[in-house]
Amino acid sequence: MVDPQLAQYSNTLFNVAFLAYIVAMVCYFFRLAFTRVSAEGVAASTTAGTRIGWLATGLAVSGWGVHLASVVTRGLAAGGRVPWGNMYEYASTMALLVVAVGLVVVQRRLSYGHLMGFVLAAAVLMMTSALMLFAEAGPLVPALQSYWIKIHTSAAMVASAIFIVGFAMTALYLVKDTAERRVAASSAYSGSTVGAGAIDAEPRPQGYEAEADLMEVEITSPLAQRQALSPVLFPVVPGLVVALFTLLVWRAPAAAVIAGSVAALLGTVSWYAVPYLPPAAKLDNLAYRTIAFAFPIWTFAIMAGAIWAEEAWGRYWGWDPKETGSFFTWVLYAAYLHARSTHGWRGRRAAWIGVTAFVALMVTFYAVNLFVVGLHSYAGIS
Numbered sequence: 001m002v003d004p005q006l007a008q009y010s011n012t013l014f015n016v017a018f019l020a021y022i023v024a025m026v027c028y029f030f031r032l033a034f035t036r037v038s039a040e041g042v043a044a045s046t047t048a049g050t051r052i053g054w055l056a057t058g059l060a061v062s063g064w065g066v067h068l069a070s071v072v073t074r075g076l077a078a079g080g081r082v083p084w085g086n087m088y089e090y091a092s093t094m095a096l097l098v099v100a101v102g103l104v105v106v107q108r109r110l111s112y113g114h115l116m117g118f119v120l121a122a123a124v125l126m127m128t129s130a131l132m133l134f135a136e137a138g139p140l141v142p143a144l145q146s147y148w149i150k151i152h153t154s155a156a157m158v159a160s161a162i163f164i165v166g167f168a169m170t171a172l173y174l175v176k177d178t179a180e181r182r183v184a185a186s187s188a189y190s191g192s193t194v195g196a197g198a199i200d201a202e203p204r205p206q207g208y209e210a211e212a213d214l215m216e217v218e219i220t221s222p223l224a225q226r227q228a229l230s231p232v233l234f235p236v237v238p239g240l241v242v243a244l245f246t247l248l249v250w251r252a253p254a255a256a257v258i259a260g261s262v263a264a265l266l267g268t269v270s271w272y273a274v275p276y277l278p279p280a281a282k283l284d285n286l287a288y289r290t291i292a293f294a295f296p297i298w299t300f301a302i303m304a305g306a307i308w309a310e311e312a313w314g315r316y317w318g319w320d321p322k323e324t325g326s327f328f329t330w331v332l333y334a335a336y337l338h339a340r341s342t343h344g345w346r347g348r349r350a351a352w353i354g355v356t357a358f359v360a361l362m363v364t365f366y367a368v369n370l371f372v373v374g375l376h377s378y379a380g381i382s
Helices: 004-033 045-078 087-109 113-132 148-187 196-200 222-227 234-251 252-277 280-313 321-340 348-365 366-371
Strands: 035-038 043-045
Touching: 004 035, 004 045, 004 113, 004 252, 004 321, 043 045, 045 113, 045 280, 087 148, 113 252, 113 280, 113 366, 148 222, 148 252, 148 280, 148 348, 196 366, 222 252, 234 252, 234 366, 252 366, 280 348, 348 366
Parallel strands: none
Antiparallel strands: 035 043
């Protein structure tokens, strides 16, 4: 039995959390502007940066609490079921998990709080897609009325949320590594930290270490890294890509313009933030550790899904579009982890495989769910 009043309460809490995340994201970006990073990757904020950082953290934590209440009340409003029975609920819960991973791992565990703006940006984009996929609270469709939804779907959400954070770190690594390479090339290796991707670059500098995380070359001015990158391409490329993806998936020009504008703004922020990012080798290592942690969870989700499929349809695997997309994503992330440990492929080459795997993950969630007909098609239900 659906409780309309509780459902409306959940929607209101979602909007409050959404606004809190946006304000917190802006504050985190302000903190980033007041942060300086040493050659060893140690971040230090000015007094103003520290104060803004505390405000950002308070907003993010408060927003997360409100968001959690929104997810819980959504499930209660729909009759006490799990609150991830459709794409709106799935995307909302995944955004909740992204923020949790960011706060616990990126900010608390690794002390990279100045990067939380990018994590919150990913969560805000995920919540934006949730709003575009909004569905009224209601009972689960018969195909999803199984205890396996608590096992298979929750594992897939957790892994996806961690993969999203891993993608954010991978993207920042590619940006930072490009800047470091260009500065190193223009100054004949006098000036900045050369990223992990430089291990496959020729010629290699004197004293090169085999382990990318240990390799450092001195640099002149961090601001030279920003000057080495195009301030035009950074907003234009992500803006066009996101706008095109939004237009193809939702076929809504207004939404495409908004999403593209947000992506362009994030591109500009990324360009501005280059001097304040940790060394590329640090970002590469963070992306690798994050994805390596998520990969076994994704593997378990696929296995649990196969067991559920046998119970529901009498076979473990049938190459349904959703199954195929999930497996293809698994193969790409396995290739990333393998490449990351293979000499000659770690660094930029492995990072691009990780980017491809993330694109496959997003296509599997959005395009397959919305447009491809299969056993997992429940009229927009994930």
